[in-house]
Amino acid sequence: MTVDGSWYLILAAVLFSIGAIGLLIRRNVLVMFMCVELMLNAVNLTFVTFARMLDDIGGQVVVFFVLVVAAAEVVVGLGIIVSIFRRRTGDQGTTADDLHLLKG
Amino acid sequence: MTAALLPLLAVATKVDLGVFLVCAAIVLTGAFGVVFLRNPVHSALSLVMTLFGVAVLFVAQEAHFLAAVQVIVYSGAIVVLFLFVIMLLGVDREEAVEVEGLKGQRPLAFGVGALMLLLVLLLARANDWATGQTGARGLASGPGENVEKLGRSIFTDFLLPFEVTAVLLVIAVVGAVVLARRPPQLRDEGDDQ
Numbered sequence: 001m002t003v004d005g006s007w008y009l010i011l012a013a014v015l016f017s018i019g020a021i022g023l024l025i026r027r028n029v030l031v032m033f034m035c036v037e038l039m040l041n042a043v044n045l046t047f048v049t050f051a052r053m054l055d056d057i058g059g060q061v062v063v064f065f066v067l068v069v070a071a072a073e074v075v076v077g078l079g080i081i082v083s084i085f086r087r088r089t090g091d092q093g094t095t096a097d098d099l100h101l102l103k104g
Numbered sequence: 105m106t107a108a109l110l111p112l113l114a115v116a117t118k119v120d121l122g123v124f125l126v127c128a129a130i131v132l133t134g135a136f137g138v139v140f141l142r143n144p145v146h147s148a149l150s151l152v153m154t155l156f157g158v159a160v161l162f163v164a165q166e167a168h169f170l171a172a173v174q175v176i177v178y179s180g181a182i183v184v185l186f187l188f189v190i191m192l193l194g195v196d197r198e199e200a201v202e203v204e205g206l207k208g209q210r211p212l213a214f215g216v217g218a219l220m221l222l223l224v225l226l227l228a229r230a231n232d233w234a235t236g237q238t239g240a241r242g243l244a245s246g247p248g249e250n251v252e253k254l255g256r257s258i259f260t261d262f263l264l265p266f267e268v269t270a271v272l273l274v275i276a277v278v279g280a281v282v283l284a285r286r287p288p289q290l291r292d293e294g295d296d297q
Contacts, residue, residue: 003120003121003124003164005233005234006228006233007124007128008124008161008165009228009233009234010225011128011131011132011161013221013224013225013228014132014221015131015132015135015154016221016224017217017218017220017221017224018132018135018136018139018217019135019138019139020216020217020220021139021213021214021216021217022135022138022139024209024212024213024216024217025139025209025210025213025214026139028144030144030147030148030186030189030190031138031139031144031147033186034138034147034148034151034186035138035139037151037178037182038135038138038151038154041154041155041158041178044158044170044174045158045161045162048161048162048165048167048170049165049234050234051165051167051244052165052166052167052244053233053234054234054236054237054238054240055238055243055244055245056238056240056241056242056243056244057241057242057243057244057253057254057257058240058241058242058257058261059244060167060169060170060244060250060254060257061241061254061257061258061261061262063167063170064170064173064254064258065262065265065269067170067173067174067177067178068269068272068273069269069272070178070182071177071181071182071273071276072272072273072275072276073276074182074185074186075185075276075277075279075280076276076279076280076283078185078186078189078280079279079280079282079283079284080283081189081193082189082192082193082283082284083283083284085193086286
């Protein structure tokens with residue numbers, strides 16, 4: 001309880017920004033997904049820091065739920081990515097542009 | 105008594121600061137690795153590095169249960185799932201990072217990211233980082249283990265959300281099975297080959 005909470009919040013904000021920038025500049029769908037995970041982790045770090053600063057267990061409970069939602073999101077997201085890859089014909093690496101292949 | 109404890113406290117402060125700085129370096133290095141490494145496998149391994157750094161920061165903030173879950177669920181399950189998909193699909197070839205999909209997208213992305221960071225920090229600073237009622241949902245400090253307090257809160261105050269997450273997980277499992285199932289017309293093509 002010695003390092004000030006604001007340091008953690010600054011670190012989390014920087015981590016979130018790196019994740020957001022990565023999501024915008026990368027075109028590989030898997031790497032974009034990993035950038036979303038980075039952003040989720042930044043938010044988790046913020047919640048844990050708030051839990052400590054406000055001495056409130058509720059912040060940690062929210063992180064617990066975020067973890068569950070992140071796990072569900074990854075499962076469905078990777079399923080979608082697998083189905084994109086299955087429909088793809090070219091030998092180039094799959095990018096976000098290939099999402100149109102899923103159009104019904 | 106207090107005077108004897110003071111040097112110990114100073115050492116503890118230095119250790120805490122050192123842990124924070126080392127973990128911050130690990131977290132940021134891993135994050136930059138995820139964004140800038142060209143091979144998706146390397147990105148996934150950098151993600152593990154970031155997740156471990158965040159787990160240590162959780163321990164430093166006395167969220168012991170969440171640190172364990174972070175390592176088990178994120179590093180153990182989610183990243184392995186990523187690596188599994190990378191290996192399954194054979195996409196571990198390097199991306200042509202220098203090709204820009206949209207002209208001027210990259211500088212714009214950096215600008216937007218930096219602006220967002222600046223605004224968030226300004227907003228947080230203007231609001232004194234964290235204000236509000238302390239311990240509204242039960243104290244995080246005090247006697248008792250972290251797991252005990254977390255469990256008590258989840259199974260009393262947050263019981264309904266907890267049940268809803270069970271439904272969410274079932275939906276996710278069903279969705280994953282439906283998505284991963286090979287549709288009939290593709291299956292026929294697969295048989296022809």
